[in-house]
Amino acid sequence: MARRARRTAAGTALGIAAILGIQSIANGAVFGSENSQARQPSVYSARGEEHGPVRTAVHKLALTDKGHGEAVLSQRTTDRFGLLGVSWTDPKAKIQGTIQARARNAETGEWTAWTDLTPYPGLMDGARPGARGSTEPLWVGASDGAEVRITDGARDGKLPAGLRLDLVDPGTDKSAGTSGKVSAEPAAFVQETPPTTPGPASTAPQPTIVSRAGWGADESISPEEPGYLPNGNTIRAAFVHHTADATPYDCSESAAIIRGIYTYHVKTNGWKDIGYNFLVDKCGTLFEGRKGGIDQPVYGAHTYGWNSQSTSVAFLGDYNKVSPSDASLVAASRLIAYKLGQYGVDPAGKATLTSGATQKNYFGTSYTLGQDYTFNAVSGHRDGYATECPGDLLYGQLGTIRNYASGTVQNLAITSLGGEATKAGSGYQTPGPATVNWSTSTQNNLIYKFEVLVDGQVATWGWGHVRSASITLSGYGDHTVAVRATHTSGKVTTSAPVTVTVPGPKTFKPVTPTRLMDTRSGLGVAKAKVGAGGEVVLQVTGNSVVPSSGVGAVVLNVTATNPTATSFVSVYPNGTDRTSASNLNFTAGKTIPNLVTVPVIDGKVRFYNHAGTVDLIADVTGYYATDASGSTHVSHGPLRLMDTRYGTGVRQGPVGAQDVVTLPVAGVQGVPASGVT
Known part of the structure; x- marks a missing residue:
């Protein structure tokens, strides 16, 4: 692929599309609004998980070849669509010049700026029947008009045959009926059969991921069985990508964007499935990409020449001019820590990969088919191929992703014990109950869980936002209390212990x-x-x-x-x-x-x-x-058991001359009900 920037008519550089994936973990995540820009919902906004297949459509418009290496699609009104791309018949054919497109907003009638589309390398998903050459897909939001212009830069040039504009409608509630789902018999859809052998355990916890059913994948369009990595089924590295957009998206549209990419990869490119292993939106929601099992080494189509030894995660959006959100960086790091942790790969370390193609990367580094090369275990698409992906600003944050994916919980310490615990010298004393309070300088979303240890054993636990917990110590004498934290990288940190004494009788x-x-x-x-x-x-x-x-x-x-x-x-x-x-x-x-x-x-x-x-x-x-x-x-209190002014413990009112009130003491406010002298 030529090393050139995507540009608009105003000369603004935009990001080149990317393909990267992160496998899904749970079917219960809900996506749609966190950190999302406040605006009116679009026709492609989701109310939450789709929970089933959503019908999509591809509208195909032939381009007019004007000769001399130029082709156009004149400005015209179209059926509604949200994503577009240009394709041609021969997947090996290349267009060395400029491919530009723009779309008309279906609600405002305004046209986007002209945006460069970058061609995919040929046969990204192998030599498959019906495979076509194409550009990367471009998300434009709900649109009803399109225009394309192509030039190869030479007067006597010749463009590939079969040029067309593919417009993808990723499906809405209306297109699927009142329920928003495809109405079909269950047998019409191929259900993924997970491998009988679970994937290897990871050193990092598995994050929550929206399943394919969650974003509405129509499995009937990609009925083939999933493929898995050769060479011992080992993931050695993770490649980070971004996707293209011509208009900012809302997180409620994430499912529609992914359906659009999926449909384009299958129906336009002729691939077996979506290319990315995982995807993440700017709100930090992770999505399952190519099917085959979140815990499995699924063979994707994301980084040409390196797919057989890696996994991927694609950030929804263009990150040449916009910085990725911290929520998306954290989510991607959690996914990468989990996937690399399955194979003992340090996200902050290096990986040796064998090149599957002779080519150059974005920086001009040459790779030869069959030769071994050293990469960062977490690399950008541009490290392996001649593309700007994942965008300058996301590429500059790969170090942050590596740090997040390999980090530890910092400055973890018990700050105090409360409840019935009281300070006693350098430690604490309690009749049994105590509240443990702690602090750390690590942000909550990078902490998987906390555990409170009593004499080295887990007494209770909480998620990463928790900073206190109640425990009850049993047995007279000294006990050690500590807090253990698990980072989302899987690394464990334990605080310095404190001594807590339960006095004997x-x-x-x-x-x-x-x-x-x-x-x-x-x-x-x-x-x-x-x-x-x-x-x-x-x-x-x-x-x-x-x-x-x-x-x-x-x-x-x-x-x-x-x-x-x-x-x-x-x-x-x-x-x-x-x-x-x-x-x-x-x-x-x-x-x-x-x-x-x-x-x-x-x-x-x-x-x-x-x-x-x-x-x-x-x-x-x-x-x-x-x-x-x-x-x-046994020390207990002081606690007020009786106050006749308010009716505490006895009836309310003054005690008159020769009057008697009887106060229950045993079994009140922690005093045992029997055995009290």
């Missing part, structure tokens, strides 16, 4: 009441009243009555004296978030005590005063520690 140890804190004299804390919203922190372990380690909770008699306002005090473990629960309520001018049992995490407890100023006194009367006898203590 502890029994109560009474002590002679001993004063540990008095803000009036400065005992244990600073000498000063505790102000509104203020706190003091008391070291409760490592003194004459409470040991420095092994203490799970202390029992304190807390007294509020000299208060200047009605208020309350909350006593809670140091290093944890204070809840709304109060432990001691008092009024101005009154001295009020209360017995408090508070968990101990780092040897300290905190005292919070809500309003006014107050002196606080704390006397220890006992503590809980590991022991084989006595009543055990």
Whole structure:
């Protein structure tokens, strides 16, 4: 193929068409709007998956040969179509000059600019009966008029016989009846029979792909069985392509575009099937191309001279002047990682391919039939053939695709544990339940899944957008918690672990009441009243009555004296978030005590005063520690179980003189229903 740019009458360079494929994975993907430009739906817009064959049509208009190497199709009104291309009888014949076409928009009546059409190499899908030479197909959107002009650049030149313009109507709801599907007996359509032997497992997860049925492939037009790669059925590389368009498309039209290419490849070129293995639109939706099985090494017709050792993915659109979306780059990388991962090929590495033809590529590199050459494992169409495909701006993003397809999840770390887990030294402590939170600098759509590991085993998992998960630790003692992430490349990263302790049962140890804190004299804390919203922190372990380690909770008699306002005090473990629960309520001018049992995490407890100023006194009367006898203590809370103002736990309303309210405690808010002393 001549190395020349597609151009318009204004001299704007457009991209040359490409053929590339990525095999499909699931039949349940829905396509149509994500990242799509907002505009009115066209006649070729899809509402979602087609779920079955859609009838397409090819309108054929003969060109007038004017002699001296020139041919035309005069401007005329046509049946509706969405894709066009020029073809001729002899598939080996070449047109060295210029082939240009334009189309009239069926809704606005406006004509597109003249656009160059680049010829396909002859016999791309082998020597087949009825094969024709042709240009690449060009998507023009819903159109009802066309015009073509051809010149070989020489006055005495001779053009191939049988020149015609092929106009493809990719099918709509109207063309298929009210359901949008072809009405035919099931036997009229050849159903693909998947191979009995599954394809090799991949190192990367299989992405979601819209099936052929999903984009409405009419299997009756390509009834032949699929073909598979020779040479041990090994995929060594993936070639990236783009397709041609003369007008920007909406993602809701993707299925129609693919049906148009499919119909053109089969009915115009005479190929057995669509040439690309896979396709991807600008919204990042992947589509199954040539049939034969997503997990199989299907033999495509996409990169002349290299099809027998490779797979392909084609980006819908022209990428000489428009940059590919990140969504499409990510989707293509996921597909490539999966397909190359089936055969142990590193997407960032190299591949040795044997040339199937003597030719040159876009850069002038010569290839000889039967000789071996080194390629990037992810290459562009232009690396193997003399074409601009996949367009300058997409070709410049091949490094991004390689990085995405071979990358790892970066900077994965557990940021905190919440729920009932509290900070304890360099780790955490919990009675069992905990919420694990983590972060990473890798974008969500490049992460396949996260797994939370407890002592090396998967406790729970989530998709790539998840950043927290709840777990429950069982068994007393220390546990390791980590997060493992799987990149869409299949590579796994594990965060640094954190230690989470589930304290064992502890029994109560009474002590002679001993004063540990008095803000009036400065005992244990600073000498000063505790102000509104203020706190003091008391070291409760490592003194004459409470040991420095092994203490799970202390029992304190807390007294509020000299208060200047009605208020309350909350006593809670140091290093944890204070809840709304109060432990001691008092009024101005009154001295009020209360017995408090508070968990101990780092040897300290905190005292919070809500309003006014107050002196606080704390006397220890006992503590809980590991022991084989006595009543055990399990930290849980503090949580509010009763509030007569709101009817929490008991009936709502003040408790009158000589009145009694009974509060259920066992079986409430996580307290066991039995065995509680």
